[in-house]
Amino acid sequence: MNSTVISTAIPTVIITRPQHQAQHLVDLLEQVGRQSVVFPMFEIEEMLENPELDQAICDLEDYALVMFVSPNAVDAMLNRIAEKDWQWPSSVAIAVVGAASRQALLKHGIDEAAVRIISPTNTERTDSETLLEELDLTALRGQKVLIVRADSGRDFFADALLGAQINVQAITAYRRITPIFDESKKQELQTYLNAACAWVVTSSAVLRTLLAWCSQLDQAGAVAKMQQQNLYVPHFRIAEVARELGFKHISLSASGDEKLLLALQSSL
Template sequence: MPNALANLTGQRVLVTRPAHQAAQQIQQLRDCGATPIPLPLLAIHPIEAADPRYHLLKTQMMNIDEYQIIICVSPNAAKLAIEWIDEYWPQLPVGIEWLAIGGKTEAMLNDAGIPAKRPAEGFNSEAMLTMPTLTELNGAKVLILRGDGGRATLAEGLSQRGAIVTYANLYDRCCPTYEDTLIQSTIYQSSLTSILITSGEALDNFVTVVKGRQQQFSINSLLSLYLVVPSERIAEKARTIGFTTIMVAQGPDDESMIKALTLANDSEANA
């Protein structure tokens, strides 16, 4: 655990990452002395063979050698893309520029033998568009590996630079459903002090989920909790919802999110 992370003893922190991605963040919070409260706000469902979209996806993954640039937008996309490639490409095709949004996505691809690069700074589409590789794209074929929906800014920017952009939708992102009794005990009766949210979609799902199945719970008591988000765009969205104490982390990775929580905690202690 980085030395920069301070003591968070007494903090009860809502962890909202998908269940299969939350373990490291939960452990880091425990190492800081905090009590993590898990409530996944995104469920990841890979496209299965029975899905009508499966045939197109299979065709795209069997023909990745047709693309000059392939961009992987998330660790979920990286994990599933690696599985597809292992299935159909015993030897990785040459001549493809592999790019990744975020250090974790880059590391997953590199660990699988896929030589990916990421932006020097930033974790979003705007950062990706600053990469020199994407400056002049006259007629270049670009495949974006993603979950269904999202990343319109990236595709629009690439198209404006002359790229021919195709999406490969590897999975769906869904809002989980929870029993009202679990929401009561996890959210309203657990003395939360802060919330970690890593995407605008997760923020929307948070508001939906914590209102209960019949939208019967008021979220007013939650709006003054520390809310840690990875970008000013999501912070602005949170302000429109009514959150009043928002910390913007340097990125959505675990270390940046917990460091922002540490800064919020230090600010409160010194107020």
């Protein structure tokens, strides 16, 4: 179990991302004196054997655009490119949804000085629909677009491009894995639940897992108690799912850790 002492004065921030993706937000919170705990609700597993993605990398200059569905998709493809000691071709534009994916690109040395990066200009609503509005679908007609994605998710973006007579190839580059809910995690979750923490949730799947895990706790009313926790989410679609699942206190921020930090600080 995590040995962190949970604050009762200022709500401890529970970050439900994988450990390696949580550190930036942990650092930001530490800078403003906020206590945080990383409680991963999913893990990312890159597909080591992925001949389809390897072939797409070899043929990268054939694509007019590569769309990454998440920072994990960025890492999955660009890690493989780095292994081959290749550079991203400047002629191939990149499309991403949110600020976290832009940060992931920057981590790999890709910025708009070298490559055209397209993302929603409306930072209050970052999703496939708003990303689609930024694209010149007429110019892309008949060209090839690559979508790098997880093993699950919506098909809206691919379907919209296909409807615009654009050649789309979607490749699965990583899997989301839910951790085993063992006794240690049960004790940890129960501690956080009873302390009324602030929960950062960046995936709608986490919400369902939280309720499923709470239903397995040896505590009456654990699910209802979870639904009363304060949630902080960076995407309106996650907020919609939270409301559908019965969560009562939902704070929606714009995309990016800095925006999440502002939302957390403004709630004090």
